[in-house]
Amino acid sequence: MGRAPCCDKANVKKGPWSPEEDAILKAYIEEHGTGGNWIALPHKIGLKRCGKSCRLRWLNYLRPNIKHGDFSEEEDLIICSLYISIGSRWSIIAAQLPGRTDNDIKNHWNTKLKKKLLGKKREPLQHRRVHATQQPSNDKPPPAVTSSALERIQLHMQLQSVYNPFSFYHNPAQWPDHHALGESNFQSHNMDDMAKAQALGDMAAYQPKFDMHNTTIQEEMDCSTLGFRSPPDSLGAPSTDRSRSSSNPLEPANGCKLYGSCDYKQTNVEVEIMDSWDCNGLSEDTSGLWDLTAVIHADSMLQEYMRETQC
DNA sequence: AATTGCATCAACCGCCCAGGC
């Protein structure tokens, strides 16, 4: 037995909000607040809307200080970095971008940033998966990796390939061609090796075919490659802060470099993010350092991969 | 000028979780 619907679907209006509805909702909330009960709110004010719809409308559109329009390069960088670090936790990412909503960021990522970063790849992954599954085979299907995790691995490797143009990723001749995941398999291939190594409790034994096994990978990339023209001015100089103090200094002629350090072993992601991403501090950090710590622990991504594939 | 395909974004859907009873 499914749960009861939150509202009477038959008597609820759907679709775009009219200016009148917006005005009613906005006026009421500004005067009385939400009352802590979104479900009851539309009845109170005579709106034939689902409470959840009211909440969404308020949070994504009517709420004060909502930013609409184009995202700045700083915002793009923050979104990319955080996505790589924590995945599609849009609400957490939105918390670092004042005035932006999770929905906005999600849309922006899906429509623009993802294409900007991954668009150059040869074939959409989904197609490759379809092709793979169409092949008759008695083998067990490849483990399903969530698109988010795989995407992040791809992104990470994209960054890695920028860092090292002679890497395995950039050398198709080295790509294995027999894995169920087809062309994308250089990733899985390495993952298999890593999985074996980890199963043996000996990650040190794992010898990747490209350099993605460092405990902490220091990303260094030319922002222009990602479509960013330059380091965000407001972010100041690159960070040399606490945990990244050993990072190489950045002296790009015309690009910026990202250094990251995200620790997935931390259970409280939000605390970690808030620690590293004082959003106000982006421009006002007394250290004047660019704390764009898109810090990536490859092993953490591996762990996530392992978790997902073992389920 | 009409048609088609693509990009964008607002809104919905359904699941999960936390809190109250």
Added chain:
DNA sequence: GGCCTGGGCGGTTGATGCAAT
């Protein structure tokens, strides 16, 4: 401790606008 409910979230859909042909 278990159930119920509302809030929150991420994924997806559908309407709309725009560009290309």
